[in-house]
Amino acid sequence: MTDLMETLVENREMVQPNHANMLEVAHGGNVMKWMDEIGAMSAMRFSGETCVTAQVNRMDFERPIPVGDTAFITAYVYDAGRSSIKVRLITEREDLRTREREQTTESYFVYVAIDDENRPTTVPDLTVDSEEGDRLRQVALEGENGDS
Incomplete structure (x- = not known):
């Protein structure tokens, strides 16, 4: 069994000009890619297996991330099935000089754990052993259902 807090992954990506669109903000496709990679890391920490993306339930782009700021991405597993793993992802725009952050993107991804033959494999039970x-x-369960 793996505790939810053990699946928490945080990472930053500096938004460079080659990541931007013509408005000089992060291209949505780059943000999705970064989120997918961090989400897979969280799913793999949980399952101890290679994980592949099966579904993106929702992708809400709330505000842009300008060139020069960082995309601060947080991911954690909030639910699991037999071989599937649900991960909540939050991206915030961060100004490293002021440390100011604001949420820019939220999503809910589903990954599937696979074995060495690329077949779905079972995952452990998710435990939650803290108030946090x-x-x-x-928050993830409410957001997944559109209640956030």
């Missing part, structure tokens, strides 16, 4: 873990899981 309970809070994160509840």
Whole structure:
């Protein structure tokens, strides 16, 4: 069994001109790619297996990330099935000079754990052993259903 807090992954990507669109903000496709990679890391920490993206339930782009700022991405597993793993992803725009952050993007990805023959394989049960873990899981479950 793996605890939710053990699946928490945070990472930053500096938005460079080659990541930007003609408005000089991060291209949505780059943000999705970064989120997908961080989400897969969270799913693999949870399962101990290679994980592949099966579904993106929702992708809400709320505001842009300008060139020069970072995309601060947080991911954690909030639910799991037999071989599937649900991961909540939040991206924030971060100005490294001021440390100011604001949420830019939120999404819910589903990954599938696979074995050495690329076939779905079982994953452990998710446990939640802290108040913070309970809070994160509840927020994810509500958001997944559009209640956030």
